[in-house]
Amino acid sequence: MHGRTARRREPARRGHRRRIAALAVALAAAAGTLVAAPSPAVAAPNFDGDPIHYWNGVLQQAMRTRSGAPGPLARAAAMLNGAMYDAESSYRLRWHRMTSEPYLEAYRYDAILEGPGEEERVIGRTAYKILLGIFKEQKPYLDQKFTDRFGTRPDEFDLLDHTVVNKVVARMEGARAADGSDDQRKYTGDKVPGAWRPTHYADLPDPSCTQESQAATPHWGEVRPFAIPTGSEYRPPTPDLYGDYDRLLASTAYRDQVDKVRRAGAANAPESERSRDQTAAAWFWANDADRTYKPPGQILQHTREVATAQKLTTYQNARLFALVSLAMADASIAEWDVKYRTPIDLWRPVSAIRDGGLDRNWKPLAGTTPCFPAWASGHASFAGAWAGVLEQYFGTGDIAVTLTTDDPKSPVRSRSFTSFRQAARENADSRVHLGVHYPWDATDGLAVGDKVADYVTTNKLKPIP
Structure with a gap:
């Protein structure tokens, strides 16, 4: 009798397991690309090349439009790559193995199964938000580079923003807030031979360095x-x-x-x-x-x-x-x-x-x-x-x-x-x-x-x- 009861229960157990598996897949999909309604015009992602290289290439192009001393550009690179590293560390901590310490913090975010293209999305969405915070005037360019990579707009819903990306971005931006990089005080020279002075000369004109x-x-x-x-x-x-x-x-x-x-x-x-x-x-x-x-x-x-x-x-x-x-x-x-x-x-x-x-x-x-x-x-x-x-x-x-x-x-x-x-x-x-x-x-x-x-x-x- 006990054996017959076990055999009768087995189909029910298999069905229960199938329902759990289907639920897990659905939740994983939600964790990956949950949107209110699918868009028929969405292009396929183009994850050609390493994402770290890709987003540093985006930064390099943004640098080409900025003039001035190199310090602010070096700061932008440190913020971008420090945040991308912490985003990648969080991904590794959640799904694989983290073998080196994070820069600021790695987050063991909630998820049931690894979503499609999750590593790309954790890195890319972090990179986009960091760059947008630094190069606000270049939003159309940054939006396009995001779409070129993911086939979607950066403002479309992604659960990873809430579980990990926004935390990494906020941590980096908070760490660099009031760091003195926006100090606009002017320079007053020593005005003696040997001391720096503007390098504008009649035959070597430099409008950016006249005073x-x-x-x-x-x-x-x-x-x-x-x-x-x-x-x-x-x-x-x-x-x-x-x-x-x-x-x-x-x-x-x-x-x-x-x-x-x-x-x-x-x-x-x-x-x-x-x-x-x-x-x-x-x-x-x-x-x-x-x-x-x-x-x-x-x-x-x-x-x-x-x-x-x-x-x-x-x-x-x-x-x-x-x-x-x-x-x-x-x-x-x-x-x-x-x-x-x-x-x-x-x-x-x-x-x-x-x-x-x-x-x-x-x-x-x-x-x-x-x-x-x-x-x-x-x-x-x-x-x-x-x-x-x-x-x-x-x-x-x-x-x-x-x-x-x-x-x-x-x-x-x-x-x-x-x-x-x-x-x-x-x-x-x-x-x-x-x-x-x-x-x-x-x-x-x-x-x-x-x-x-x-x-x-x-x-x-x-x-x-």
């Missing part, structure tokens, strides 16, 4: 860092070791620095002073002009090229781009601390050579000069941060790489290197060959970036034992 008040982001060194303790943590000693402008200008070291850039950075420098390859490298690394992706964009591009060559997974890409971007953002803060918050706001080579009475007609290869003090080099600090992070991430710096440029004046589209450090050194030295920096700007900038990278890789996004 001290136009100095770019003079208080960026006071922005709250993403990782390092303070912006002043890694100040190098030179040329502050001279104490004041008079002692600096009277020193042999300063005169040697000026002479080197006067010879190697002149627009008409002979090949005996600046080789054809050094000229090519100078323009390859420039990316200062509008409609380029600027130095932070080139760092992101080079990170993508290395990651692609090394065949990284999405999770690996998220962590690498976050580490690079955090280091780059903090390097910009540390570098601007050196530029503006130390006793000597060093004038640019064009001012040292022309206003210093060495050659009133001297012109730098670059033509115009960035509108902020020379010491130390922002390009160099970004390069040091990039190389330092990649060396730690891959466990070696001796990886051959081929990298590209966005600068329209570059005579080559790509250059090859035997190591990350070789590429970083060329990036730093290129500023001397463009005539916009002294050699010690390059050396000190590399050192600042390297120290920032060491702190970031040691203290953030650490592997979980």
